[in-house]
Amino acid sequence: MSDNAATTACADTAAPRPVTHVAAAVLLRQGPAGTEFLLARRPEGKVYAGWWEFPGGKVERGETDAQCLVRELQEEMAITVTAATPWITRRFEYPHASVRLKFFKVTAWEGGAADGDIHAVEHDAVAWTPLGAPAAVAPVLPANGPILEALGLPEVYAVTDAGAHGVAAELARLDAALAGGLRLVQVREKGDGLDGAARRDFAAAVVARVHAVGGRVLVNDDVELARAVGADGVHLSSSALRAAAVRPDMPLVAASCHDAAELDAAIALGCQFAVLGPVAPTASHPGTAPLGWGRFAELVEESPIPVYGLGGLSAADLPAARAANAHGVAALRGW
Numbered sequence: 001m002s003d004n005a006a007t008t009a010c011a012d013t014a015a016p017r018p019v020t021h022v023a024a025a026v027l028l029r030q031g032p033a034g035t036e037f038l039l040a041r042r043p044e045g046k047v048y049a050g051w052w053e054f055p056g057g058k059v060e061r062g063e064t065d066a067q068c069l070v071r072e073l074q075e076e077m078a079i080t081v082t083a084a085t086p087w088i089t090r091r092f093e094y095p096h097a098s099v100r101l102k103f104f105k106v107t108a109w110e111g112g113a114a115d116g117d118i119h120a121v122e123h124d125a126v127a128w129t130p131l132g133a134p135a136a137v138a139p140v141l142p143a144n145g146p147i148l149e150a151l152g153l154p155e156v157y158a159v160t161d162a163g164a165h166g167v168a169a170e171l172a173r174l175d176a177a178l179a180g181g182l183r184l185v186q187v188r189e190k191g192d193g194l195d196g197a198a199r200r201d202f203a204a205a206v207v208a209r210v211h212a213v214g215g216r217v218l219v220n221d222d223v224e225l226a227r228a229v230g231a232d233g234v235h236l237s238s239s240a241l242r243a244a245a246v247r248p249d250m251p252l253v254a255a256s257c258h259d260a261a262e263l264d265a266a267i268a269l270g271c272q273f274a275v276l277g278p279v280a281p282t283a284s285h286p287g288t289a290p291l292g293w294g295r296f297a298e299l300v301e302e303s304p305i306p307v308y309g310l311g312g313l314s315a316a317d318l319p320a321a322r323a324a325n326a327h328g329v330a331a332l333r334g335w
């Protein structure tokens with residue numbers, strides 16, 4: 001919104017340019033088809049006029065990202081944000097600028113139109129899209145493609161353990177969770193649990209159930225099995241991540257991380273999302289010191305991909321996760 005936008009020297013590009021810091025809001029509301037997010041069209045006279053973006057703008061000197069977000073939404077949408085949590089951070093090189101975009105999920109605000117809609121002050125149109133559906137409008141700003149993809153990922157990522165619970169009990173647990181809205185599942189059957197045909201049959205049964213409700217399945221560390229059962233992707237253990245020279249050729253690739261180096265490796269490999277932990281003490285890794293949400297937030301602050309917290313968590317931990325830059329929670333027991 002102004003010429004005195006905060007900039008920092010950019011140390012990580014070949015031709016250093018000042019970095020323009022931007023805060024942008026993913027406004028979320030409950031619509032008839034579930035949760036919806038807002039895109040707004042840039043008006044004539046701006047760079048990329050006619051392109052769709054998340055409301056927001058440049059961080060001014062002395063302002064935090066969160067303060068900028070509140071100011072920009074007052075100016076651009078005439079609303080006062082009352083609930084916002086930090087999400088992913090994306091850096092992008094435009095011909096006109098090098099930008100660092102800090103995205104926030106905004107779930108509550110005051111003001112706006114009487115009918116619950118939002119009337120833009122500076123943009124010339126707004127449009128709501130259900131989460132998980134392709135954007136209702138186009139084109140979106142070039143930096144925003146991965147943001148839309150990330151928005152399609154659910155907040156809860158369930159990890160199976162049929163080896164411990166038994167196949168029938170695990171499938172019954174899955175049926176109940178899918179009925180409750182679960183849409184993202186990792187088949188993780190290793191160690192002494194299922195093997196051979198039993199593992200394959202279980203993975204196929206999970207895929208059939210999850211696909212029947214429009215959800216997605218990743219298979220832990222086994223691309224061949226993932227392909228054989230028609231899963232959507234592969235989830236790399238941290239050791240498989242370290243060994244991976246190229247991104248597995250599957251639509252969805254995710255990885256388990258424990259520290260900054262592994263998170264960097266997941267990003268460099270092209271993973272769509274990562275899981276980081278353990279956040280809390282967990283029975284499956286009793287000797288590992290938990291990160292806690294404070295350290296988790298530091299590690300994830302600059303991540304351009306969504307990161308789930310893992311380790312001793314359940315859906316009850318979502319408010320703490322959201323406050324710590326997490327996309328959501330992954331859970332072995334707590335789903």
Ligand SMILES: Nc1nc2c([nH]c(=O)n2[C@H]2C[C@H](O)[C@@H](COP(=O)(O)OP(=O)(O)OP(=O)(O)O)O2)c(=O)[nH]1
Nearest residue numbers: 001002022024053054055056057058097099141143
């Ligand atoms: N607000 C917003 N900006 C985005 C998004 N994606 C993206 O690449 N950008 C880029 C475009 C611009 O280079 C920069 C935002 O600058 P801007 O020009 O909109 O900032 P502003 O509202 O302060 O406008 P102005 O006063 O400079 O005209 O961030 C997004 O989703 N929302």
